Amino acid sequence: MTPAARLSAAIEILDRIRDGSAAEPALSGWARASRFAGSGDRAAIRDLVFTALRCRRSHAALGGADSGRGLILGGLREAGTEIDALFTGERHAPAPLSEAERAHLAAPIELDRLVALDCPDWLAPQLEASLGADFAPVMEALRQRAPVFLRVNTARATVAEVQERLAAEGIATRPVALSKTALEVTGNARKIQNGACYREGLVELQDAASQALVEALPLAPGQKVLDYCAGGGGKSLAMAARAALTLYAHDAAPRRMRDLGPRAGRAGAEIVQLATAEVPGRAPYDLVLLDVPCSGSGSWRRAPEAKWALTPERLEELTRIQSDILEKTAPCVAGGGTLAYATCSLLAVENGARIAAFRAAHPEWHLVEERRFTPLDGGDGFYLALLTRG
Known part of the structure; x- marks a missing residue:
């Protein structure tokens, strides 16, 4: 495919996403219908799509429209690319620029600070309060491709x-x-x-900050450990590599763990998967890791759709879920054991605020350590709180 044809494909996929499709299905559906595209083409188109999603607000402003075409035009404008040579309408290239598009692209533009940082207006106060002086550098980092x-x-x-x-x-x-x-x-x-x-x-x-989080857990050989919100099991596997543990994995949606068995087999790890009803019966655990559902704001480089899909109502719902998981699992921790609360969020309302609320209701629990990671550290954004009782 020519560079211009790749732009046309990205525009088509972005319009599917704007119409309600998730990014991965939209990319997969296009690839299935476009057998002529080689692996290099698919990778290049994926990069175009994810760059547009990470920078959706600024690229829409630069390109003149929050559409697939507008986002691609905005990205090319930001990069200083010659647009006319690519938008020719020939050999599957995007249609030539309209007079309105040409006028918009030629006019000087100064982006509002939050637009330039691709930050949703409603979230900016919380992110600034949570990140302090790191707010702008972190938001700029989230506009870039993740390592x-x-x-x-x-x-x-x-x-x-x-x-x-x-x-x-x-x-x-x-x-x-x-x-x-x-x-x-x-x-x-x-x-x-x-x-x-x-x-x-x-x-x-596995992200480097996710690995650093597991390294911070107080694991020792012979411990009984529960990864309560295991998802795909990345942290379970990382814990298994650290020490000889009796290791259990659970997720409220068991399908998320469907690949954990084969992955554990490759790694030479033994991980027992538990249904929700089985979790209390295997208690007490020396360590319970709660990598709770969250906004995912620390990983917006990898899942940029989440930045624009998050709403105040959903964030409030997530904080309720987080507190509920803390309440449900705390009784499963053995005396002297560790309750490890983690998110891939940058927002204090999902992090320290949840721990403060939990400790206010349960003063017998003590905060042993807190760790915060942002993309400025090199990996994704994460939060970890280690608590013990008594």
């Missing part, structure tokens, strides 16, 4: 050994300061899931 990180399964090999093997597969990596098990992929990321290191369970795709 690709691998977690090395140190139960099977050292980081240096895995890095050497990845290099032999043509995958370039470098260690990162944020996590001692993390490697940032700097070349040929698309080779990872077909490579021997991945197939043999030596690496998993």
Whole structure:
């Protein structure tokens, strides 16, 4: 596909998303209907789509419309790309610029601060209060593509050994300061899931801050541990690599854990999956990890749709869910054990405020440690609070 044809495809996909489709199904549906597109084309189109979603507010303003065409025009304008040469209407290229579009693109424009940062107006006060002086740098970081990180399964090999093997597969990596098990992929990321290191369970795709969060958990051999909101099981696998644990995984939507069994098998880990009704029966646990449902504001680089889909009502609902999970699971922690509360949120209302409310209702619980990560640390945004009772 020509660069111009890729732009046309991205415009079509963005319009599907604007009409209500989620990004991944929209991309997959286009790819199934466009067998002529090679892997390089699909990757390039995906990048165009996700860049537009991360920068939707600013690119709509720069391009003159919150449409697929407007977003792509805005992105090209921001990049300083010559637009007329691409919008020719020839060989599957987008239609030529209209006079109105040409006039808009030619006119000087000064973006409002929140528009330039691609920040929803209603969330700005909360984000500024939560992030302080880091607000603008973090929001700018969330406009950029996220790095690709691998977690090395140190139960099977050292980081240096895995890095050497990845290099032999043509995958370039470098260690990162944020996590001692993390490697940032700097070349040929698309080779990872077909490579021997991945197939043999030596690496998993996992954000570096997520790995750092697991490293902060007080784990020791022989402990009984519950990953209560396990999702795909990334943190369960990371905990299994750290120590010989009796490890349980649970999720309110068990389908999210459907790949955990095969992934654990590759990694040589034993993780027992529990239904909701089974959780109390296996208590008490030495550590319960609650990676609770949240706004996902710390991972908007990876899931940019969530930034624009979040509403005040949904945020309020999430805080109720978070408090409810704390209440339900606290009795499952053994005396002297740890309740670990985590989010991938940057918002204090989902983080420290939830812990403060829980402790106000349950003064027997003490805050041992708090950790906060933002994209300025290199990975996604995360929050971790470690509590113990007595």
